[in-house]
Amino acid sequence: MCGRVEHRVTAVSHGAVASLFAYAALPPIGSPVARVAITVAVGLATAPTSGGKCSPDADQFGSWKKWDRRIPDELLLCGGPMRHRGISHWWGLPAAATWGLHEACTRLPLLLAVLLLIVAGLPLLGWWSHLWSDLWIGGQYLGGKRPEADDPAGAWDRKSTMDADDHPRGPGIPLFPWWGHVGLGWRVGSVGEWVYVLATTIVGGAAVYGAWRGVILPTWSLPAAGIAAAAVVVLGTVNSIQGLPARTRARRATRRRLAA
Numbered sequence: 001m002c003g004r005v006e007h008r009v010t011a012v013s014h015g016a017v018a019s020l021f022a023y024a025a026l027p028p029i030g031s032p033v034a035r036v037a038i039t040v041a042v043g044l045a046t047a048p049t050s051g052g053k054c055s056p057d058a059d060q061f062g063s064w065k066k067w068d069r070r071i072p073d074e075l076l077l078c079g080g081p082m083r084h085r086g087i088s089h090w091w092g093l094p095a096a097a098t099w100g101l102h103e104a105c106t107r108l109p110l111l112l113a114v115l116l117l118i119v120a121g122l123p124l125l126g127w128w129s130h131l132w133s134d135l136w137i138g139g140q141y142l143g144g145k146r147p148e149a150d151d152p153a154g155a156w157d158r159k160s161t162m163d164a165d166d167h168p169r170g171p172g173i174p175l176f177p178w179w180g181h182v183g184l185g186w187r188v189g190s191v192g193e194w195v196y197v198l199a200t201t202i203v204g205g206a207a208v209y210g211a212w213r214g215v216i217l218p219t220w221s222l223p224a225a226g227i228a229a230a231a232v233v234v235l236g237t238v239n240s241i242q243g244l245p246a247r248t249r250a251r252r253a254t255r256r257r258l259a260a
């Protein structure tokens with residue numbers, strides 16, 4: 001659901017759920033009001049990096065696109081890392097940052113670790129939230145856009161290979177740095193997207209209620225969430241493989257069109 005405000009809505013929900021996991025790891029907070037306030041604050045703090053210029057969708061904004069036109073990153077094949085849903089949407093970057101954050105937090109005293117989690121962990125959570133939502137929402141792209149429509153400066157002609165944004169790509173987000181996209185492929189603006197956003201919002205509301213009641217999530221809930229996420233990735237991979245013949249046909253057609 002790139003470029004849509006729904007990213008922020010789902011991020012607030014993801015942040016609220018994450019706060020429940022945090023309550024299990026931190027010293028107990030007695031007051032229900034304080035717990036709800038922290039849960040809501042954590043949710044809101046994830047929003048800035050979940051959508052817009054400071055999110056993986058930075059690749060849809062002017063300065064990124066300007067540099068994409070100048071840098072011939074398409075020579076690296078598959079549309080190049082600077083294409084939309086390219087390197088900025090790769091899970092490897094936040095995974096590396098998360099690992100670094102984990103390593104730092106295990107070495108720091110509790111107060112400093114919590115401070116670091118607030119400063120770096122919450123923006124990182126917003127980033128993850130964006131990738132998670134894009135794993136569900138965003139169909140495969142078969143190319144075929146008119147070059148001049150996107151590129152009045154004529155930079156298209158200077159490109160040595162296919163334009164970054166016109167290279168067919170699979171649904172979702174890249175499994176590898178900027179290629180091998182996997183995702184459930186639900187269309188942006190579809191009923192599926194609204195069901196997803198509504199379900200996420202309900203889960204977020206439940207998390208706020210859980211914070212009020214002082215619910216502590218069971219220890220198995222984190223591995224269970226991991227297994228559920230892995231299942232979505234497997235389904236997304238199957239969906240991506242199913243769309244492969246159509247993408248191969250489209251790629252050949254684009255090559256023919258550019259050669260003509």
Ligand SMILES: [Zn+2]
Pocket residue numbers: 001002003056057089130134
């Ligand atoms: Zn996106």
